Amino acid sequence: MSDMDQQRRQFLTRGSAAMAGLAIAPGLTLFDFAQARPAGEPASSAVRWGMLIDTTKCESGCNDCVTACSKENGWPEAKTTTDVQWIRKVELKDMRTGRQTSLPMTCQHCAEPPCVEVCPTNASFKRADGIVLVDKHRCIGCRYCMMACPYKARSFVHEPVLDHDSDMPRGQGTVESCTLCVHRVDKGEQPACVEACAKGGHRALLFGDLNDQNSEIYLRIRSVTSIQLRADLGLNPGIAFVGI
Amino acid sequence: MAQNKTFAQIESRYFYALVAFGLLIAAAGLSAAYFMEEHGHVVTGMNNQIVWGVPHVFAIFMIVAASGVLNVAAIGSVFGHAVYKARAPLAGMLSIALLAGGLSVLMLDLGRPDRIIVAATNFNPTSVFAWNLPLYSGLFTLVALYIWTLLERRMNRWIKPVGLAVFTWRIILTTGTGLIFAFLVARQAYGSAILPPMFIVMSFGWGLAVFHVVQSSMYKWNGKTQDPATLNRMKNLLGIFVLGTLFLVAIYHLTNLYFAKQTAFEHFILRDGGIYPGLLWGGYVVFGSLLPLLLIYLPGHGKEKNTVAASLLVILGSFSLLYVFIIGGQAFPLSIFPGYEVSSSFGDGQIASYHPSLPEFLLGFGGLSIAFLITTIGVRVISSLLPHDSHARTQAD
Amino acid sequence: MKALARILLPLMLLATAGWALADDLVAVAGPSGPKLDIGKGGHCVEDPRFMITNHMKLIVHQRDETMRKGIRGGKYSLADCVDCHASKVNHSVLGSNQNFCQGCHAYAAVKIDCFECHSSKPREYRKASHLAAKDVK
Numbered sequence: 001m002s003d004m005d006q007q008r009r010q011f012l013t014r015g016s017a018a019m020a021g022l023a024i025a026p027g028l029t030l031f032d033f034a035q036a037r038p039a040g041e042p043a044s045s046a047v048r049w050g051m052l053i054d055t056t057k058c059e060s061g062c063n064d065c066v067t068a069c070s071k072e073n074g075w076p077e078a079k080t081t082t083d084v085q086w087i088r089k090v091e092l093k094d095m096r097t098g099r100q101t102s103l104p105m106t107c108q109h110c111a112e113p114p115c116v117e118v119c120p121t122n123a124s125f126k127r128a129d130g131i132v133l134v135d136k137h138r139c140i141g142c143r144y145c146m147m148a149c150p151y152k153a154r155s156f157v158h159e160p161v162l163d164h165d166s167d168m169p170r171g172q173g174t175v176e177s178c179t180l181c182v183h184r185v186d187k188g189e190q191p192a193c194v195e196a197c198a199k200g201g202h203r204a205l206l207f208g209d210l211n212d213q214n215s216e217i218y219l220r221i222r223s224v225t226s227i228q229l230r231a232d233l234g235l236n237p238g239i240a241f242v243g244i
Numbered sequence: 245m246a247q248n249k250t251f252a253q254i255e256s257r258y259f260y261a262l263v264a265f266g267l268l269i270a271a272a273g274l275s276a277a278y279f280m281e282e283h284g285h286v287v288t289g290m291n292n293q294i295v296w297g298v299p300h301v302f303a304i305f306m307i308v309a310a311s312g313v314l315n316v317a318a319i320g321s322v323f324g325h326a327v328y329k330a331r332a333p334l335a336g337m338l339s340i341a342l343l344a345g346g347l348s349v350l351m352l353d354l355g356r357p358d359r360i361i362v363a364a365t366n367f368n369p370t371s372v373f374a375w376n377l378p379l380y381s382g383l384f385t386l387v388a389l390y391i392w393t394l395l396e397r398r399m400n401r402w403i404k405p406v407g408l409a410v411f412t413w414r415i416i417l418t419t420g421t422g423l424i425f426a427f428l429v430a431r432q433a434y435g436s437a438i439l440p441p442m443f444i445v446m447s448f449g450w451g452l453a454v455f456h457v458v459q460s461s462m463y464k465w466n467g468k469t470q471d472p473a474t475l476n477r478m479k480n481l482l483g484i485f486v487l488g489t490l491f492l493v494a495i496y497h498l499t500n501l502y503f504a505k506q507t508a509f510e511h512f513i514l515r516d517g518g519i520y521p522g523l524l525w526g527g528y529v530v531f532g533s534l535l536p537l538l539l540i541y542l543p544g545h546g547k548e549k550n551t552v553a554a555s556l557l558v559i560l561g562s563f564s565l566l567y568v569f570i571i572g573g574q575a576f577p578l579s580i581f582p583g584y585e586v587s588s589s590f591g592d593g594q595i596a597s598y599h600p601s602l603p604e605f606l607l608g609f610g611g612l613s614i615a616f617l618i619t620t621i622g623v624r625v626i627s628s629l630l631p632h633d634s635h636a637r638t639q640a641d
Numbered sequence: 642m643k644a645l646a647r648i649l650l651p652l653m654l655l656a657t658a659g660w661a662l663a664d665d666l667v668a669v670a671g672p673s674g675p676k677l678d679i680g681k682g683g684h685c686v687e688d689p690r691f692m693i694t695n696h697m698k699l700i701v702h703q704r705d706e707t708m709r710k711g712i713r714g715g716k717y718s719l720a721d722c723v724d725c726h727a728s729k730v731n732h733s734v735l736g737s738n739q740n741f742c743q744g745c746h747a748y749a750a751v752k753i754d755c756f757e758c759h760s761s762k763p764r765e766y767r768k769a770s771h772l773a774a775k776d777v778k
Contacts (some may be wrong), residue, residue, distance in 0.1 A: 141355015173355030244653025
């Protein structure tokens with residue numbers, strides 16, 4: 001190839017690289033600015049909401065996420081075995097090493113949810129953007145999803161609900177679980193547990209769009225070792241854990 | 245051929261007393277269901293760890309027995325044994341009765357029983373529960389059709405094909421019942437391919453046991469005795485099914501014991517779990533299998549009352565087995581963090597406790613009494629449902 | 642055949658009359674029906690007569706759009722209905738036969754299922770503490 005062609009080639013290569021860099025740069029931010037979805041627009045499968053939980057930052061005895069969830073979604077603090085718990089703190093002790101950890105446990109928002117498979121009425125369903133929900137209009141309260149969930153994420157409402165929340169309808173005789181604060185997420189906000197954890201200074205919970213290559217969660221999940229719970233079941237949960 | 249006197253001619257007072265008793269229990273069951281719906285499931289012993297309780301034990305027994313009782317009919321219509329042919333109409337009636345009873349209990353235990361129409365109109369093809377709806381209603385229709393082919397002389401030529409359809413349908417239905425549990429991959433008690441065949445063999449035994457009890461009662465109340473040869477055959481058949489079930493249950497536990505990850509669960513069920521090993525070994529193995537086998541196979545025990553006793557014990561054993569399977573299977577904690585000791589406010593890592601409540605038992609017995617009422621009234625109204633054996637003799641003979 | 646006609650014909654006439662008069666029947670239920678506390682009142686999302694006959698269909702359609710597809714800001718939001726129509730006296734659409742939803746539903750003897758799960762109180766009235774729930778009814 002002639003010298004002139006070589007120079008042209010180099011110019012074009014470097015020039016396009018510079019242009020590409022200029023185009024991408026504004027999108028690269030370390031923080032995830034979640035955008036509220038415009039009114040009238042349905043949830044999109046281009047998005048997959050997920051969470052990364054850093055158990056090394058999670059304190060045993062801290063219940064900020066649990067308290068925040070219960071206040072946000074209108075379920076009373078759990079006292080008995082019939083009380084509902086959308087999120088709970090689990091204390092773990094490695095039987096081999098004795099090392100102790102703590103983590104919050106919720107619905108894992110699987111990509112292949114067993115609860116959705118077994119629900120006879122399609123009440124348990126996965127929204128296009130990956131959030132697994134219970135459609136209370138269809139739930140007949142058979143509790144089959146509760147039997148099927150490997151994470152014991154679901155709770156049954158054993159008593160009449162007296163103080164309803166406008167944003168999070170819930171009622172007696174239906175099954176419910178963590179909704180990833182879908183009413184907040186749709187407005188561009190973070191789930192209540194994530195917000196509370198950040199406010200409390202622990203920063204153990206990171207929420208974001210797993211499909212967004214510019215999001216903090218996307219980048220972080222590729223830079224640290226994390227696992228999904230019961231990965232052997234092949235459910236591909238949307239929640240991953242660091243430190244266990 | 246000795247023609248049966250209709251029940252009405254002999255013991256109508258007893259009939260009304262039986263029906264009154266049945267209605268009373270059914271009413272108690274219905275009021276328990278109302279109580280549960282009004283106040284929520286908090287009035288039962290069920291909670292977020294044990295989500296299916298005593299009502300499900302009753303319901304699944306009835307549904308499995310409903311399918312199994314059709315075996316008697318199938319042996320007659322499909323496999324051509326004359327003595328069983330005479331019993332086919334009663335078997336069909338019993339099947340409908342038990343299915344109705346079992347389904348009533350299941351539906352009334354729902355959190356929102358008023359939403360049955362929602363269940364019927366929203367169908368999730370990946371859910372075995374959803375498949376149950378057409379399977380069960382299909383069985384009702386097919387069995388009704390089958391009884392018609394048996395009783396209507398002009399339809400007799402359809403007995404064999406319809407009987408075959410009923411037999412096939414019920415195998416599919418019982419497989420579905422087993423699959424309800426087999427598909428639950430997450431729980432150590434379930435998620436096993438052996439469950440559908442196990443349920444099918446269980447259905448053979450439990451259905452025949454129920455049939456024995458009902459048949460013997462009807463013969464007695466009609467002042468007739470059964471032909472000893474027929475009784476002997478049916479008694480031995482029960483023995484085979486009891487042995488078959490025992491075999492499959494043993495294989496299920498032995499296989500589980502072999503896997504290191506399942507050992508803790510098996511130790512819980514077989515040794516450490518308190519009521520669960522108690523019911524499994526005592527209720528199911530000893531009283532529900534070994535003792536009936538003795539009554540069936542030991543020479544000199546061929547009397548009818550021993551067969552009835554064996555059948556009743558088998559039924560008792562089946563309730564024990566179902567209790568251990570359904571409730572014990574839920575009591576053992578999920579293995580979410582293998583290799584870790586866990587604890588939480590939601591029962592993680594702990595054996596769940598369950599104290600069955602009165603409403604649950606009332607609901608279960610209510611379902612049984614619905615089955616009882618349908619059988620009692622059905623047999624009285626359609627007296628040709630009674631086995632009109634040419635071998636039946638009156639007690640005076 | 643004649644007997645059949647004698648039964649069917651009047652029935653058909655009745656049905657036709659009923660269908661033609663249906664609108665008027667509903668209208669009659671309005672002014673001479675229950676007196677309702679209409680809450681904030683003002684302009685509804687649709688014409689009142691249309692709402693009386695069709696609100697249930699609108700709500701049912703909207704709920705699937707919101708719940709299953711995640712479409713927010715729909716015109717027929719139940720929470721918006723409650724915000725406007727909750728009584729200024731007891732801050733609810735239920736509680737007495739003067740309240741907006743309960744009034745007509747009690748009159749027409751149609752059970753409402755919505756408020757088993759949905760709040761019958763407007764958003765701004767939502768109690769901050771759920772532990773005091775037993776006091777609220």
